[in-house]
Amino acid sequence: MYHIIGTSGHVDHGKTALIEALTGINADRLPEEKKRGMTIDLGFAHFFDDEGIPVGVIDVPGHERFIRNMVSGAWSLSVAVLVIAGTEGWMQQSEDHARVLEAMGIPHIVCAITKTDLIDSDVLEVAREMAREELLRIFNKKIPIIGVSSVTGDGIEDLRATILSLLKQDDRSEHHESGYLHIDRVFTVKGSGTVVTGSLSGGSISQGDELTILPSGITTKVRGIQSYHKEVEMAMPTSRVALSLQGVKTGSVSRGCIAAIDPNEFQVEREFIIQYEVMEDRKIRNHMEVELATGTGHYIGKIHFLRTEGYARLVLDEAIAVSWLDICLFIQRGGYHILGKGRFIWSGETGKHFRNKFAQIVASYPIGDCIEDESALRLLINGWLKNTTSRQKRDLKRFLTKNDISYRIIDEVIILEEVLLGEAQRLRQMASKSGGVTRAEFLQGGLVPDAVDHYLIERALVTYQITQRDQVYLSPEQIDGDYQLSKLGKKIMKQLENTRDRGVQLKEITDEGARGELRNLIRIEKVVPLEGDIYFTRERFDEITDIILKGRNTGDVFSIPEAKDRTGLSRRYIIPLLNKMEEKHMVKRDGDARVVL
Structure with missing residues (x-):
């Protein structure tokens, strides 16, 4: 199984040097970075595990001004290495970066105390103790702490072994069944055309596959694939890849876009309902303008609190592509402080009636604790669901049975019993009105797929709840006497x-x-x-x-x-x-x- 790890921490605490000691690769790639002596954008390297499988490494910038780049590099990590210089100890940027890693739900964290060749054992122990207290406060669990020197190599093998051990414990569930990547770089290579890079997740991508660029919806084909400096015909998740794209201009794609095998696994919208949490000592005001970071992009929008505590409506200035439970961070508008974190729960416009219904549902069936899949939420919101995958059907059946919710399956449509009864009552009411109802009139006002309403009409005819005369459906009482005549x-x-x-x-x-x-x-x-x-x-x-x-x-x-x-x-x-x-x-x-x- 492939994995990607990343470094994080205060500027000048030795992240890039540590990566070079681990991989033999200097991840600083831009002349400006060389000139400044610090990482300002994402740098990439890799090393091999005991079985010869490459482990990708992302070097993220430490300077507070480049916090957005840091967030862009962290979304795909299985393990994050929080770097703290033993010569300086825990600092404000250590705090900020640790909060970002916790907010983004990185499965495993390890702390590397660097520059141990410049300090004695007492100073190292003080740095360890301080880091241990702060990490426990933020992550609420014990984090491995390893002293290392990128100059002498002390502790490097222990760090490598710890990382590989944590990777073997990685059991993250993947909501996507096909390959996709959040694009973090776009450039042109002579003879190859437009090239995009990113961390491949979900499933494999092969040469010749058709991809959709989101949110624009542009389609393209993969001309070539490079992964860890090798040309490959197929790349596996989760790995670093560079894709040469056919017929796409560099101006049509940018960092923040998603390249996906199956675009239907994402929703492209401007408005969302999110589950959010404000960072300690930070504030988010109702109707506040915020900067949102998700995937490898960042966007501007406004947050509007819902009556249900911990949920909000998010309206962005532009449409973006997201999927169920994708993580987002809120950054201070024009600044660099992380204000809070969130997860995407619902995509699309939501009226007041919808929001009231949503509040009732999540109060009864909390997201995460009870509702573990988007299909369950959509079923409860809409009352029906169709075109479900075999996995979704299996998960839905378990959810419905566990919560004692009555349902029926009609022509591949899963529908709640209470919704079905409501539609049956609507049919009887319309058929009881003077003049009855035609099939087209009944279907026009339906809140369920036509297949369900067709089923209800046929059942009502069989059970004599309605009678058909030409193209009209009537209650049996209307056929004789002056029933309901005006x-x-x-x-x-x-x-x-x-x-x-x-x-x-x-x-x-x-x-x-x-x-x-x-x-x-x-x-x-x-x-x-x-x-x-x-x-x-x-x-x-x-x-x-x-x-x-x-x-x-x-x-x-x-x-x-x-x-x-x-x-x-x-x-x-x-x-x-x-x-x-x-x-x-x-x-x-x-x-x-x-x-x-």
């Missing part, structure tokens, strides 16, 4: 009953809302519409069609005059009536005659 509906029915064979034309009904009421009466099959805005009661329409068809068998032919003679209706009424019979598949046209179906 005052106007009853008036129209009375008028139609009085006119009998003459029917009623729309223009004869002068009441406001007559057209809408007639539509409802038609849908519940109490009225039959004919061409020319002529309306009959369903009862009279059935009586007339019975008269026309009486004594005739399937395939018999009759003429329009014969129909007129039987019914006594004029051509003005008989033609629209025969056309309606044809529409209902009672007869079909054969020239001017009609054939009984």
